[in-house]
Amino acid sequence: MSDRVSYAPTYFQQYNPLTAADMVNQLPGFNLIEESGDRGFGQGQGNLLINGKRPSTKSNKPEELLKRIAAETVVRIEVLREGSSELSGQSGLIANVITDSESSLSGSYLAGVYFHEEGMVRPEARLSIGGNIDNFSYNVDLSLDVWKHEESGKENVRDADFNLTQIRAEQRNVHNRTPKLNINLGWNGDNGDVANLSLQAFYFKHNFHETSDQFMAQGMVTSNLLRMIETRSGEDEYTYEIGGDYTTDFAGGSLKFIGLRRREDSRFFTHYDDTAEDGSFFRYNSRRQPIESETILRTLYTTEPTTGHVLEWAIEGAFNTLDTTATFQEDTGSGFEDVLLSGSNTRVEERRAESSLLYVLPLGKKLRFQTSVAVEYSELSVSGNNNNTRSYVRPKGFAALTFDATAETQFRGRIDRKVGQLNFFDFASRRDISQGQTDSGNTELVPEQLWRFEMTAEHRFSPKNVTTLTVYYETFEDYNMLVPLAGGGQGIGNVDGAKNKGITLTSTWMLDSLGVNGGKLDFAGTYQDSEIKDPFTGIFRHFDWQEQWQIEITFRQDIQDTNWAWGLNYWDNTELPGYRKDRVNKGPFGPTYFAYVEHKDVLGMTLTAKYYNAFGRTMQYNREFFAPDRLGNFDGGEFRSLRRGGYFNIQLAGKF
Numbered sequence: 001m002s003d004r005v006s007y008a009p010t011y012f013q014q015y016n017p018l019t020a021a022d023m024v025n026q027l028p029g030f031n032l033i034e035e036s037g038d039r040g041f042g043q044g045q046g047n048l049l050i051n052g053k054r055p056s057t058k059s060n061k062p063e064e065l066l067k068r069i070a071a072e073t074v075v076r077i078e079v080l081r082e083g084s085s086e087l088s089g090q091s092g093l094i095a096n097v098i099t100d101s102e103s104s105l106s107g108s109y110l111a112g113v114y115f116h117e118e119g120m121v122r123p124e125a126r127l128s129i130g131g132n133i134d135n136f137s138y139n140v141d142l143s144l145d146v147w148k149h150e151e152s153g154k155e156n157v158r159d160a161d162f163n164l165t166q167i168r169a170e171q172r173n174v175h176n177r178t179p180k181l182n183i184n185l186g187w188n189g190d191n192g193d194v195a196n197l198s199l200q201a202f203y204f205k206h207n208f209h210e211t212s213d214q215f216m217a218q219g220m221v222t223s224n225l226l227r228m229i230e231t232r233s234g235e236d237e238y239t240y241e242i243g244g245d246y247t248t249d250f251a252g253g254s255l256k257f258i259g260l261r262r263r264e265d266s267r268f269f270t271h272y273d274d275t276a277e278d279g280s281f282f283r284y285n286s287r288r289q290p291i292e293s294e295t296i297l298r299t300l301y302t303t304e305p306t307t308g309h310v311l312e313w314a315i316e317g318a319f320n321t322l323d324t325t326a327t328f329q330e331d332t333g334s335g336f337e338d339v340l341l342s343g344s345n346t347r348v349e350e351r352r353a354e355s356s357l358l359y360v361l362p363l364g365k366k367l368r369f370q371t372s373v374a375v376e377y378s379e380l381s382v383s384g385n386n387n388n389t390r391s392y393v394r395p396k397g398f399a400a401l402t403f404d405a406t407a408e409t410q411f412r413g414r415i416d417r418k419v420g421q422l423n424f425f426d427f428a429s430r431r432d433i434s435q436g437q438t439d440s441g442n443t444e445l446v447p448e449q450l451w452r453f454e455m456t457a458e459h460r461f462s463p464k465n466v467t468t469l470t471v472y473y474e475t476f477e478d479y480n481m482l483v484p485l486a487g488g489g490q491g492i493g494n495v496d497g498a499k500n501k502g503i504t505l506t507s508t509w510m511l512d513s514l515g516v517n518g519g520k521l522d523f524a525g526t527y528q529d530s531e532i533k534d535p536f537t538g539i540f541r542h543f544d545w546q547e548q549w550q551i552e553i554t555f556r557q558d559i560q561d562t563n564w565a566w567g568l569n570y571w572d573n574t575e576l577p578g579y580r581k582d583r584v585n586k587g588p589f590g591p592t593y594f595a596y597v598e599h600k601d602v603l604g605m606t607l608t609a610k611y612y613n614a615f616g617r618t619m620q621y622n623r624e625f626f627a628p629d630r631l632g633n634f635d636g637g638e639f640r641s642l643r644r645g646g647y648f649n650i651q652l653a654g655k656f
Contacts, residue, residue, distance in 0.1 A: 004078045021066035039447075109653065112649060135190070149174050152171040153640065153643050154640075154641065160633065199241070210231045229272075234268070256302070257297075263294075266292075322348040346383070347384060350379070354374060357372065357374070358370065386441065410457075416452040437580065451475050481535070502527060506524045525552070534630075548573075575589065583630075597609050609648070612646055
């Protein structure tokens with residue numbers, strides 16, 4: 001069996017792709033990995049290579065990288081089935097997009113607008129330009145993403161006997177805007193040396209507005225109005241990332257240097273106004289100003305001692321920081337007064353060093369083995385209200401086996417030892433006034449560790465019809481979750497004994513044999529189940545807010561001998577409840593779906609019209625309270641049902 005499946009541009013011709021993203025999205029049986037959650041660079045993020053090289057970036061998602069590559073510059077796309085030394089930690093399928101290094105100026109553009117049922121209108125736009133000049137390549141990408149939605153409905157409040165005590169008219173609006181600039185530069189030396197530089201800068205603006213008019217249980221009329229609550233919150237975020245790499249031949253192998261610097265500067269605010277019908281009120285203001293930074297340097301040496309044998313040695317250093325300051329104010333009638341929240345002003349620093357050794361060993365024509373042994377040293381220091389410094393050494397690594405049972409069937413097995421990435425915000429105390437909850441910072445928090453056992457079976461019924469089944473089992477140490485803290489508070493802490501298992505099925509089927517000429521059906525589904533001992537009650541339960549199952553079905557038909565295509569998409573999931581000391585929070589949030597029609601040649605451009613959630617989408621959010629905690633009795637609850645209307649999108653995209 002070949003170690004790769006190659007797809008020429010003609011394979012994608014019926015889809016009239018404008019960018020490499022349009023092509024990769026049509027690869028049978030392949031799904032991009034958007035986020036790995038790995039610390040630093042590690043031995044490979046995601047499952048995407050561009051011209052055989054891993055992107056030296058973390059903030060750019062694979063989909064975004066591919067949208068910057070014009071389809072006409074793609075020579076072929078390879079699906080690597082036995083890994084790559086560039087992503088040595090990835091033993092599953094890898095997409096390698098090969099582009100034409102001789103192409104001159106090319107690019108793509110997109111302009112669109114969304115029309116919401118509630119009357120909102122939001123634009124979208126993207127312009128990408130790239131090319132090559134001698135040994136240099138360049139790409140400049142500008143984009144504007146705008147997201148808006150409005151939800152409205154009611155919330156019923158019930159007491160301990162489940163009697164209706166209040167009815168609340170609820171409405172919330174969300175408005176996000178993200179202008180983004182990306183610049184990528186490349187150089188290929190005559191001696192085989194390769195260098196890349198990427199720069200990203202973007203501004204994220206988030207605004208949230210919620211109103212709640214609360215009435216007595218008799219009904220929502222003016223005479224029954226009890227109080228009006230208005231919440232406004234938002235964020236202004238400025239982020240930049242600079243990443244680069246340099247590769248050169250060295251001692252019979254390849255020596256590569258990778259560096260990255262990222263900084264995120266944010267400003268959060270909340271204004272809360274609770275005014276009762278009798279004129280009394282409670283007002284609350286909060287502001288947080290976190291600054292996050294990440295600096296990574298990685299060096300790796302890769303060599304092939306004999307044919308098929310690959311040896312990689314790597315060292316990596318990282319310095320991560322979080323500085324956060326916060327102010328809280330309350331007004332009950334005498335003007336705003338400062339409120340102190342211990343642990344809310346914090347600086348967190350992590351200094352981390354890692355060394356790894358990887359070896360790839362072919363065991364005959366059908367069997368391939370790769371293994372990695374790594375060790376990580378980390379020093380965490382927290383300063384502010386609760387100073388603390390500690391360090392630890394953690395082993396990690398993996399062993400993976402690939403077996404080509406037949407020309408069509410491949411089995412992949414893998415055992416991983418991983419160290420998780422901490423959320424530095426969990427070290428700082430925070431307060432959410434609209435949810436009525438305060439979480440204390442925990443300076444004793446350490447990264448979780450896990451063993452993951454995975455088995456995958458892939459069968460290619462034909463080059464276009466592929467089905468993949470994966471089962472996995474995970475066991476955790478120091479699992480991060482909400483726990484009781486000293487002094488009666490609660491915050492993120494570490495718990496041992498967590499377990500999780502699951503199964504994932506993906507399948508791609510071309511439907512010509514069923515009489516649906518030009519038709520294609522993609523299916524992706526997953527189910528998982530977890531177990532952990534509740535730190536508040538001692539009773540075994542699932543993880544907080546775990547996605548128990550998810551399903552996505554996509555149908556597309558390119559009508560033969562025409563420029564028309566149409567399709568349908570359906571996505572749904574079940575998210576299990578989240579638990580606090582005296583509360584259970586529940587969904588569900590309802591499915592999403594859309595239908596679209598596409599014309600591939602409108603004055604040389606592609607025109608697409610989509611209708612999302614034609615019948616609306618209903619989100620339910622319920623909170624059940626217990627006294628004095630969840631070992632006690634049910635003490636009432638809030639049961640909210642909000643509807644989000646459908647929306648229509650029209651896009652015009654082209655290339656040059």
